[in-house]
């Protein structure tokens with residue numbers, strides 16, 4: 001007497017659903033009822049009744065089958081063949097008919113004998129590694145393991161060995177007969193009258209997105225009109241791709257969507273990084289290496305990865321050793337990743353990469369989960385491969401077939417209106433769980449009526465095995481389950497032409513459903529009964545993107561066209577190109593996102609020089625700094641010289657401090673500093689010729705004379721600096737302001753590099769210096785009693801000064817000055833803005849640079865005046881708008897309508 005019951009289901013999600021539905025319909029708790037996936041039940045039983053062998057996992061089976069097939073030699077060990085063989089073994093191993101065949105090998109010949117020998121060899125190898133197949137374990141269980149009654153949920157299609165057992169023990173599966181009845185009598189029927197039915201026929205892949213999007217919008221807007229919530233379950237072959245296709249449209253309509261799908265390991269960020277490195281190590285592919293370096297798993301900063309990339313693409317030839325040296329320096333995770341391809345014992349290294357993923361993707365929970373799953377799946381592969389002594393090369397081969405589950409949601413705080421999922425997910429949804437269910441991709445490319453084990457047909461015939469019925473039944477059950485999930489509406493979708501341009505054919509079960517809706521006697525395609533269903537067609541000429549533009553510009557109703565009311569082609573409106581106008585899509589790219597580390601969220605930030613250039617003329621800024629056309633040939637001009645001078649001063653002050661304990665240049669130590677300067681100058685000039693990235697290279701005699709002249713000029717500047725502000729010392733040179741400093745200027749994140757900051761001996765005041773060759777027009781003084789406030793022309797130093805007030809809150813800023821290293825006269829050495837009550841610069845700067853008000857308040861005034869400019873900049877306004885006629889004088893924009901003469 002069996003008073004307990006066990007129901008086999010296809011997944012834990014379905015088990016949960018089954019229990020809930022059981023309690024709801026019977027109004028009883030599911031006590032004494034075990035609902036469990038079959039393999040989980042088998043594992044439980046094996047733990048009780050089994051021996052020391054372990055149930056083999058699908059991954060372990062694949063590795064072992066690959067090994068055995070390769071060693072056997074007779075059959076090609078392609079990835080597809082191995083996968084097929086593995087699944088076939090799972091189905092038949094342990095079944096009476098197959099085991100009998102294995103025990104009488106001599107009765108068979110040819111391919112049948114060959115396959116049986118491979119399976120026999122596989123079983124022997126598995127046994128040697130203490131593994132057992134599910135079917136063998138099932139056959140091994142004692143009668144005591146079957147002390148309850150069994151049934152099978154409608155979604156669970158038993159493997160061949162279990163079906164054979166059910167057929168032989170009908171009494172044990174008596175209650176399963178009821179469920180099995182559902183299987184054996186599985187036939188597609190028309191939908192119930194209260195469910196509205198739609199058939200969607202886009203002609204190709206492009207119009208598929210368009211048609212689905214518009215139908216979803218129409219269904220949801222119907223619900224909004226009725227003031228009720230509505231949701232859509234969209235079941236398709238590739239939910240992740242379809243979700244990405246429709247994402248921007250869903251977002252623009254404020255539709256909250258989610259997706260659950262399977263992503264190949266090779267398409268995860270970790271998988272891409274793994275295969276890029278594999279291509280580098282096996283094929284010496286530099287382009288693959290560039291892809292790896294841009295990955296967060298390389299540990300290289302974005303800047304370094306781009307620099308190495310341009311190095312690799314330069315004309316210089318590198319050997320592997322040189323390349324590795326460069327990469328090891330810049331990419332901190334490279335040496336760990338390298339080990340992945342050197343040792344099969346890589347579990348610890350993969351744990352290291354898990355930590356990297358946690359750091360990099362903490363801001364995106366869905367992405368983090370996906371990446372961790374990808375790393376864990378590779379870890380399991382390495383562990384299984386280690387058990388069977390597989391090679392690293394084999395691991396890479398198996399890694400190609402790994403997959404991970406991927407989930408995404410637009411807004412986790414809102415209910416999901418559209419869920420994209422694989423067809424099989426229908427089994428994990430409660431009956432009538434969605435207002436609308438759409439079964440997509442219902443063509444023979446995705447649903448074949450032929451036996452997947454057709455390759456084994458000859459063997460099956462010889463052994464008396466038949467799979468065909470179970471495959472047809474499995475697909476029909478899935479369709480019926482999807483129908484059951486719909487509460488209000490059921491839609492079927494079939495693309496009529498594949499991306500390869502071939503006509504597609506409906507899946508056999510879809511054909512069966514269509515037959516109920518066809519108009520009697522009609523030979524026309526899609527001649528479906530309008531009273532019983534709705535048909536929506538979409539031609540490939542309605543290209544998705546074009547349609548979007550059309551719709552955005554004219555506000556046209558897509559639904560009207562979808563209903564076939566208009567056959568006219570939409571007019572594609574090409575916007576007139578206007579100087580200084582960006583497309584909506586390009587606006588988000590106008591300000592460069594910055595980050596120092598891959599795992600920091602990029603932030604759009606601007607530098608003081610960007611702001612100054614934008615104020616001068618937005619369009620000139622856009623062309624010269626964002627488009628940034630390069631000179632055709634390499635030149636040594638004022639820019640290269642300026643960079644050299646900045647580095648000279650920064651290095652000189654560093655060496656003076658570190659090697660000679662000199663905090664500044666004074667009249668007393670000038671001789672000593674001159675000597676240090678001369679040595680450093682020669683040394684840095686020499687470095688210019690050796691360093692590929694340096695450009696102040698002196699070649700001709702004239703160049704050398706120019707170099708000598710520059711040396712004298714800088715020495716003269718040093719002599720002036722020795723006499724300037726004697727109570728101040730340089731506190732820092734080339735101080736970087738990065739996004740991680742979190743400085744907001746006029747409401748926007750600021751980045752940049754301050755040439756020099758000097759601090760007073762009492763530590764209370766500081767002055768910002770910006771080195772310049774020429775400081776004409778750099779005066780930026782202000783006297784509120786004598787003039788109206790207007791933005792000075794040169795504002796970089798003022799912006800830096802204001803930013804540094806936030807970094808040095810205990811100090812007062814007294815000046816934002818430009819220091820001319822070419823000045824011949826003391827009085828022409830400094831310009832900008834300064835507080836003359838704190839800084840005595842009467843010999844070095846003119847009165848036009850004096851700020852006759854509180855200096856901090858002046859910096860605030862400048863910042864406030866820049867707020868509207870930055871607002872315009874961040875909104876994407878780049879229309880030509882010169883601040884004065886001087887802005888146009890050296891502008892490189894040709895034929896500008898707004899050019900001031």
Ligand code: SF4
Pocket residue numbers: 616617618619620880881882887888891892893896897898899900
């Ligand atoms: S020519 Fe004048 S107005 Fe035109 S982009 Fe240049 S600076 Fe702006």
